[in-house]
Amino acid sequence: MPKSITRTYSRYTYNAAALLGALIREARNERKLTAQELADRAGISRGLLQRIEKGNLKCEIGAVFEVATIVGIKLFDANERTLMKYLRQTKDKLTLLPKSVRKKTKEMRDDF
Amino acid sequence: MPKSITRTYSRYTYNAAALLGALIREARNERKLTAQELADRAGISRGLLQRIEKGNLKCEIGAVFEVATIVGIKLFDANERTLMKYLRQTKDKLTLLPKSVRKKTKEMRDDF
């Protein structure tokens, strides 16, 4: 980031990340994995795993998802197969939608 | 990162991020928002939004969740209220679990 930018997050975003972190912590305990062990499996540092479990919003989503996957948390309540099905469906739907969102220059009677 | 590390991700992680990105794109189209408009609302750059919609795993989770929230995607299939309920439940459960995962020094007959 060239310019120093302070992001603001909605409460929903905070809570979603916090919940995912807590679920990871819970699953790690149930599977009797130390933080170091889980971090090693995910290919990340123990420090990063700590931040993930605390729900830190500045972590890369890949690391968070990977850790969640390793401890068996189902994102979107879907297994691999279902996930790919959803993905395909959504992409198909996307090809039907307009490629770009255009604003009408003249008055658009969308909102009244 | 001191040492240059190349992460590896499971297919599940790839697909989960790709799905979330596609859902965001779909929701953005339905709400007739240009990439720039949505990026502005989320306080991020258009370039970052592009990467998010492509399912890039190196984006910060806070930015991804915030964008998803803005276009109305319900993470964990839960609204604000339900999200906080889950969070409280999980945290409560966490307090009951052992604070640290200990490996028994002697042979632990866990795996055979």
Next chain:
DNA sequence: TTTCCTTGATTTATATATGGACCATAAAAT
């Protein structure tokens, strides 16, 4: 109780994600 491992926190160096500017192309509106 004592030992020893796990966790939490802090610090430092550096790899890198991000913002911003740019351009080319696509596609929607006129």
Next chain:
DNA sequence: ATTTTATGGTCCATATATAAATCAAGGAAA
């Protein structure tokens, strides 16, 4: 058909997330 603008790239400078090392405190096992 023409115009206009959204999108998708690229490149660059820099703010910062991360890995690694270290230490202290807590708590589970012996």
